[in-house]
Amino acid sequence: MEPDHSRHATGITLRELAERCGAELAGNGELMIYRVATLEDADPKSISFLSNTRYRAQLASTRAGAVIVAQRDAAATPLPKLVTSNPYAVYARIAAIFHPPAAAAPGVHPTAIIAATAKVAASAMVGPNVVIGHRTSIGERAQIHAGCAVGDGCSIADDVTLYPRVVLYANSVLGPRTIVHSGAVIGADGFGMAEQDGRWLKVPQVGRVVIGADVEIGANTTIDRGALGDTVVEDDVKLDNQIQIGHNCRIGAHTAIAGCTGIAGSTTIGRNCKIGGAAMIIGHLDIADGTTISASTGVFESIRTAGVYTSAFPALPHREWQYVASVLRRLRSFATRVRTLERSLENKASEKGE
Amino acid sequence: MEPDHSRHATGITLRELAERCGAELAGNGELMIYRVATLEDADPKSISFLSNTRYRAQLASTRAGAVIVAQRDAAATPLPKLVTSNPYAVYARIAAIFHPPAAAAPGVHPTAIIAATAKVAASAMVGPNVVIGHRTSIGERAQIHAGCAVGDGCSIADDVTLYPRVVLYANSVLGPRTIVHSGAVIGADGFGMAEQDGRWLKVPQVGRVVIGADVEIGANTTIDRGALGDTVVEDDVKLDNQIQIGHNCRIGAHTAIAGCTGIAGSTTIGRNCKIGGAAMIIGHLDIADGTTISASTGVFESIRTAGVYTSAFPALPHREWQYVASVLRRLRSFATRVRTLERSLENKASEKGE
């Protein structure tokens, strides 16, 4: 029922795949491979992979023609294989051979509305109903899909892809090869206001959003412009869907953040961090390079030392949780009672001259 | 001040409402009903309902002409009434009589941009600035509202409604009568990348999103396409706003999920589950049919047995919470101290030969 969208017409030999991906070939290198597939869904024309030990049992039963495995799993299958220290990375490279990113025919759709002072590269694609503001530049081979709204003074580098209905507010900057998924909003005003006499005064948000090269930004993610300076997302940062990044944050290069995470204003996340889904990091913090923050974890203090940090308590059956929660509420008196017990025993001991 | 948008011009008798909804009539069946209203806001031309015991006190004071109640509440009001085992469902049916879903005049707006190979049913409505891709099919009576972007190879069944500015990426499938609210993004790339030498390689996301019949998807909700296989949302699933569903998830039929919940990739949610708002479920889990997960709860392990699961700790006054949190941090030493006390008492007991 699934359309045959993942099949390569003429096939590629396993030997060629090994060479193009830098993996070690074991078995029949002349085997023709036509597609990538999971161990469970593969057929003899497919190459599959094992990277998550959770799926190790499927290695024995897969119908795949060939597999990508780590050295430690190589003996567990008689299939022709690619052996590598990083099966998932080799899989990623092979999948990209069978599914190269779609190129778009250059040209500007007649319904696109492009300001006279904007510059659009001849090789760029600008889709229907796109609006591009004054002094904005669009780089070579960029793809600006249907309904995107790009404000004045933006800079969109070569090979950027904006999927349908992305919004860039004025003066946003996107580095080369960056991908932004639908519904993302880059450069909206940060949440800045001053309280006076019980009312709010809006604080003008006049900084920019500056995004580096090779960044990917998920659907409906929001990145606010800086209040004064810029909000910065460095190279090779990967942001999942529905992430919120407040004004004047800086996200260090190669950091990956899973969906639904919120980062409040003026927080700096280091390089090569991994942040789980639905994490929450308050404002004005510094998170060290290489830090891992678990899913659903709240961060309320700077993290100076790389490591794994967690605060999410796992679900329990409701009745049991109710009991835990009720004891939690009474922890204060509980602590007092233990102290009392200790004193009482100490007193007894000293009475006896122990 | 509110416009009279909920009033039926000619009215319907209470007897007819009883018959059309399968409820038991008690009292004057000839009473004309013109609208639905809450107990608090009702006037004598309105029918109201009691389903949440929280509002029971309003039953005595309502100015409604008639009410929908459970048997146990029937004696508590002298008003003409519909008696039923499920007042909220009967209310839903009656409200739908007074407020039938808006039908749209068939036809394609002249500003819509429809690929030559797309097929749009003659009875469908395609609004202004809609973009529809190659080989996409739009079913009978479907409503595709302003500014939607529907990619190539999508299949939209009969009676589907897409509110303004929905995005479907290529190859997405929507079953009959499914409703998608504004800003939802269906089929964006899942969050898949392989780490190599401190950098990220994008893993092509080549599966689809397949959504069943009678599904409702809330505003700004995102459902990612599968990495290899499909992400599946089965029939009659109800998703609130701002939900994130990762690649290769499967959501079982009749499951309802409240707003702001995130479900990471490759997790399977059973049938007839109820998931509270702002829950977070990590990836690669299985949740049993009929499971209830409380609001704001984190799920980090598969749930094999249906039941209610909770982990959210309720708010306390900040000072009290600070104390609880500080004891929490010291629970390790606390446990040690209790063990020490126990040993100390055991020693005393054994010294005395008890």
Add this chain to the structure above:
Amino acid sequence: MEPDHSRHATGITLRELAERCGAELAGNGELMIYRVATLEDADPKSISFLSNTRYRAQLASTRAGAVIVAQRDAAATPLPKLVTSNPYAVYARIAAIFHPPAAAAPGVHPTAIIAATAKVAASAMVGPNVVIGHRTSIGERAQIHAGCAVGDGCSIADDVTLYPRVVLYANSVLGPRTIVHSGAVIGADGFGMAEQDGRWLKVPQVGRVVIGADVEIGANTTIDRGALGDTVVEDDVKLDNQIQIGHNCRIGAHTAIAGCTGIAGSTTIGRNCKIGGAAMIIGHLDIADGTTISASTGVFESIRTAGVYTSAFPALPHREWQYVASVLRRLRSFATRVRTLERSLENKASEKGE
């Protein structure tokens, strides 16, 4: 490298700024100020400010021409200054002088699609690809930016700004000077359905969203229409990005809510509340005026007394957290053991006739 977008062409004297903002001038009032800047980034043509004590050390090293400070900090800098009890509010006013909100040239873009029965004020701006429904009114100087979809029967007051790609469902009401950022969806159906025989019946959502004056609504925030009555957001409420507000909520005047917060249906938030990011408030609650709810806090019961409420537990190193979580799970037996110790000591005491 940053464009010179925050510089005032001719400059303004410090004396004039003091007068226009009601601050006390100390030092050279003839100093010309051309821009606002942070203490760290300021140059001698800039005015900067100190309101967060976290940045106090920068006061000594700033290159700013002048600063805005509280009385207690005035002696800490020899620079010309504005002294005030509320430096951040004075800064907000001065920043607004240097960065007045952009006015838009009046007029309707030729690609906008406006229903014949809609009324658009002559001074309003309606951008490209905007769609405006029947009987909708757009006030004086309103700005409706590219790609917004405004349903039938909406009322948009004077000086409202809708950034690109906002959606208003039918019958939504926006008060004067309200700002709505891109991707926000106002008036989608609330999450209402009745369960019957394991299936869901949709409950028609026929109320409205009514938003007051001077409200700001962040990017990708969603506010659902009422089920029967209205969902109400009162004057001067400030909502950050990616907030979800359920049907029939009421948010009191001057309340500010940070990003990623979810508020379930029929909850009433009082006036002048402050709600931190990623908070979660379940439905049918009442929150007292002036309440503060900390970031990442879950609220499961009404709050009758203003104060600060918290439930978020801060992240710990993962190993430590695992230990805490495992003790948490055993709190029930833990409580029993302490009770046993207490009884044991009481018994000993009574044995001895103490």
